[in-house]
Amino acid sequence: MPETKIITAYSANKHKLNFRKLWKYRTLMVAFAGRDIRTQYAQTKLGVVWSFIQAVTAALIINLFFGKIMKMQVPGIPYIIYAFPGMMAWYYFSYIVNNAGTALIQSQNIIKKVYFPKLILPFYKTLVGLIDHLIWFVVFIFLMIFFACPFSINVLLLPVCILLNIITGLSVAIWLSALTIRYRDVSHFIPYLIGFGVFVTPVFFETAMIPPAYHYFIFFNPMAGVIALYRWCLFDMPLSINYLFGIVPAGLLFISGLYYFRRVEGIMADII
Numbered sequence: 001m002p003e004t005k006i007i008t009a010y011s012a013n014k015h016k017l018n019f020r021k022l023w024k025y026r027t028l029m030v031a032f033a034g035r036d037i038r039t040q041y042a043q044t045k046l047g048v049v050w051s052f053i054q055a056v057t058a059a060l061i062i063n064l065f066f067g068k069i070m071k072m073q074v075p076g077i078p079y080i081i082y083a084f085p086g087m088m089a090w091y092y093f094s095y096i097v098n099n100a101g102t103a104l105i106q107s108q109n110i111i112k113k114v115y116f117p118k119l120i121l122p123f124y125k126t127l128v129g130l131i132d133h134l135i136w137f138v139v140f141i142f143l144m145i146f147f148a149c150p151f152s153i154n155v156l157l158l159p160v161c162i163l164l165n166i167i168t169g170l171s172v173a174i175w176l177s178a179l180t181i182r183y184r185d186v187s188h189f190i191p192y193l194i195g196f197g198v199f200v201t202p203v204f205f206e207t208a209m210i211p212p213a214y215h216y217f218i219f220f221n222p223m224a225g226v227i228a229l230y231r232w233c234l235f236d237m238p239l240s241i242n243y244l245f246g247i248v249p250a251g252l253l254f255i256s257g258l259y260y261f262r263r264v265e266g267i268m269a270d271i272i
Contacts, residue, residue, distance in 0.1 A: 021117050029120040033127040040128070051132050055139040058087055066204050074206060077235060078147045085230040086203035088136040089165055093223055094194045095129035096169030101176035101190050104268065111268055118265050119258070122177045126166045133162065140234070152236035161230045168222045171250050174257035178264050202227060207240075219243055222250035 022029075041047045059080060066072045067079040074082040100122035104111065107121050137158075144151060172193075179186045201223045210218060218224045225243030232239040 022119060022123070025117055025120055028116060029124040030127070032120070032124040036125075036128045037131060048131075048135065051135040052139065054132075055088075055136045058091075058136075059084055059139060059143060062087060062204070072205070077149060081143060081147055081149050081235065082206075082231065082237070083204050084140055084143060085234055086201075086227045088133065088140060089161070089227045089230050090198055090201065090203050090223065091136065092129055092133040092162075092165055093169045093226070094198075095132065096126055096166065097173050097176065097194060098190055099129065100125040100170060100173035102180060102187050103173075104177045105180055105184075105187060118268055119174075119261060122170060122173050125173075126170065130162070133165075144235075149235060152232075152234060154233045154236060158230075158233050161226065161233050164229065165226050167254055168226055168250050171222070171254035171257060174261050175253060178257070178261040181264060181268055197223070215242070216245075219245045220249060222246040 041050075062083045063080045066083060072079055072083075103121040103125055104118065111118065143149075176186055176190060200217065201221055202218060207215065207218050207224070207228075219240075219242040223246075225246035228237070228239055228243050231237035
C-alpha cells in the first residue's frame with residue numbers, strides 16, 4: 001500500500017522559522033504579486049500612468065503647501081528635493097503596513113482551502129508596492145534634473161535603503177497581520193497608526209527643528225533612520241550615527257513578529 005504523507009501547518013518544530021520552505025514557495029509568492037499587479041493596473045484605464053499622477057501630485061502639494069505657503073527651507077538644496085524622498089519612503093512603508101497588515105484577511109478564502117506558508121501573504125505585498133516605489137523614484141529623477149541637483153555616488157546603495165524600508169514596514173505589518181486573525185478591530189487601527197506616524201517622522205521637517213531634548217524620539221523611530229539614509233544616498237545629506245538606535249526596535253519587532261506569526265499560523269484556517 002503506498003505511503004500517504006499528510007501535510008499540516010504544524011510539524012515537529014512547529015514554532016521554528018523555516019525560510020527554506022518560504023523559498024520553495026517563491027513561485028506562488030510571485031504569482032500572487034503578479035495577480036495583484038494586473039488587478040491594480042490592467043483593470044484601470046490609466047494603468048501605470050495613475051501612479052505617475054499620484055507621485056507628481058504629491059510633489060506639487062509638497063512644493064506648494066510646505067515650500068511656498070509654510071516657506072520651509074533646507075540649506076543648500078530646494079525644499080522639494082529634501083522632502084520628496086521622505087514622502088517616497090513613507091508612502092512605501094505605509095503601503096506595506098496597510099496592505100501586508102491586512103493580507104490574511106484579504107486572502108481568507110484561499111487560506112481555508114489550501115495549505116501554504118502563510119508568511120508569503122504579507123511578503124508578496126512588498127513586491128506589489130515596489131512597482132509604485134520605483135515609479136516615485138523615476139519622478140524624483142526628473143525633479144533632480146529640473147532643479148539641476150546632482151546625484152551622490154551613494155545612490156549605488158539605494159537597494160540597501162529599499163531593503164531596510166521593506167524590513168521596517170514588515171516589522172509592523174507581520175504583527176498586525178497575525179493579530180487581525182484573532183482581533184479584527186486591529187485592522188481599523190492601521191490607518192490611525194499611519195496617519196499619526198507621519199507627524200512624528202521627519203518626512204517634511206528636519207530633525208534640527210526639534211528641540212535637542214526630544215531628539216531621542218526621532219532617533220528611536222526606525223523610519224526616521226530609513227528616510228535619513230535615503231537622503232544620504234540620493235544627495236549626500238549628512239547622516240547622524242544616532243539613527244542606528246532605530247535598528248533596535250525595528251529588529252525586535254521584526255524577529256518577534258515572525259515568531260508570533262509562526263505560532264498562530266497553524267490555527268489560522270480554523271479561526272479566520
